[in-house]
Amino acid sequence: MPTLSDPLVIGKFALKNRIIMPPMANDMSSEAGEVNNRHLDHYRVPAEAGVGLVIVEHSYIMPSGKMTRKQLGIYENGLIDGLRSLADTIRTAGASSAIQLTHAGANTTSDVCGCQPTGPSDVPPPKRKETPRPLEVQEIEEIVAAYAQAARRAQAAGFDSIEIHGAHGFLLNEFVSPYTNHRTDRYGGSTENRLRLPLEVIAAVRAQVGPELPLLYRFGASDFMQEGLALDEAREIAPKLVEAGIDMLDISGGLCGSRPKDLTDTQGYFVPLASSIKAVVEVPVIAVGGITDPIYANSVVAEEKADLVAVGRAMLKNPAWAGEALAQLES
Numbered sequence: 001m002p003t004l005s006d007p008l009v010i011g012k013f014a015l016k017n018r019i020i021m022p023p024m025a026n027d028m029s030s031e032a033g034e035v036n037n038r039h040l041d042h043y044r045v046p047a048e049a050g051v052g053l054v055i056v057e058h059s060y061i062m063p064s065g066k067m068t069r070k071q072l073g074i075y076e077n078g079l080i081d082g083l084r085s086l087a088d089t090i091r092t093a094g095a096s097s098a099i100q101l102t103h104a105g106a107n108t109t110s111d112v113c114g115c116q117p118t119g120p121s122d123v124p125p126p127k128r129k130e131t132p133r134p135l136e137v138q139e140i141e142e143i144v145a146a147y148a149q150a151a152r153r154a155q156a157a158g159f160d161s162i163e164i165h166g167a168h169g170f171l172l173n174e175f176v177s178p179y180t181n182h183r184t185d186r187y188g189g190s191t192e193n194r195l196r197l198p199l200e201v202i203a204a205v206r207a208q209v210g211p212e213l214p215l216l217y218r219f220g221a222s223d224f225m226q227e228g229l230a231l232d233e234a235r236e237i238a239p240k241l242v243e244a245g246i247d248m249l250d251i252s253g254g255l256c257g258s259r260p261k262d263l264t265d266t267q268g269y270f271v272p273l274a275s276s277i278k279a280v281v282e283v284p285v286i287a288v289g290g291i292t293d294p295i296y297a298n299s300v301v302a303e304e305k306a307d308l309v310a311v312g313r314a315m316l317k318n319p320a321w322a323g324e325a326l327a328q329l330e331s
């Protein structure tokens, strides 16, 4: 029976345990998106406490995909040195590292991205009011290329792996969801067409970083909305993400966001999504959502509902969570 403290060595992954710090944006950067000492301290402490994999918060791959003013950036080469100090800090503290790459799509405002927000169609994701401008095909190609360049920077900075953000109403989620994607060209309509952009991004990133660097995909496996993506379709999509080159799936919500109000009272509120996706893929799957109790976290792994468990807000509240959890499980 697997446990939370077991290493996970599958394919290209070699993690010392099954505890993940999920990506959590801090808005601690300069307006140019640079790393500073506060980032180093913020990630060092949970890494030293025993987290297996630290996934650094969403970093924007190009200015038009920026979500918040002080978001971490990975959109130009001048940012690599700062990112390298972050990857070095996490490694020295004893954890493996990933960095999440994002384009916010329509999940931003014009005053932050400096342009009319863009998306697949003129439908904003829930909670956004500005009407997005549908992307031209040439712009889509530029976004694919920007993901590949951002991945090159992440690799040059020394991150052990890369996570592509395809959840929470960000651009790739907006393309997959029938709620936000009303296109009639090859990027809209059928499942195959709505999935085209994520698959192109994965292929471009994989071609850029080579076959060895592990790639994670944070997949919003249900929008929990009428006319949105439903789990049944997500179960068709997940194996295609893997086939395209993904080594680990990080399962969260889609357009409903990461902490939908009507679900968040339950510990492990997205675990059923993760376990349903785990049944249709061969790669390791991360579960997340309201997990605070080490015994519960261990049961998710032991009962093989997921292979790894991400603990977000509980770790922000108590950066020593991982070490304390491992000690509690040992005793």
Ligand SMILES: Cc1cc2nc3c(=O)[nH]c(=O)nc-3n(C[C@H](O)[C@H](O)[C@H](O)COP(=O)(O)O)c2cc1C
Residues within 6 Å of the ligand: 022, 023, 024, 025, 026, 057, 058, 100, 165, 167, 168, 218, 252, 258, 259, 288, 289, 290, 291, 310, 311, 312, 313, 314
């Ligand atoms: C402050 C904060 C920032 C977050 N930023 C990100 C992010 O950058 N990328 C992402 O995919 N999810 C982000 N999330 C969602 C978390 O990764 C996680 O999925 C969510 O908090 C649910 O897990 P939890 O209940 O253990 O906190 C953020 C959550 C919080 C609380």
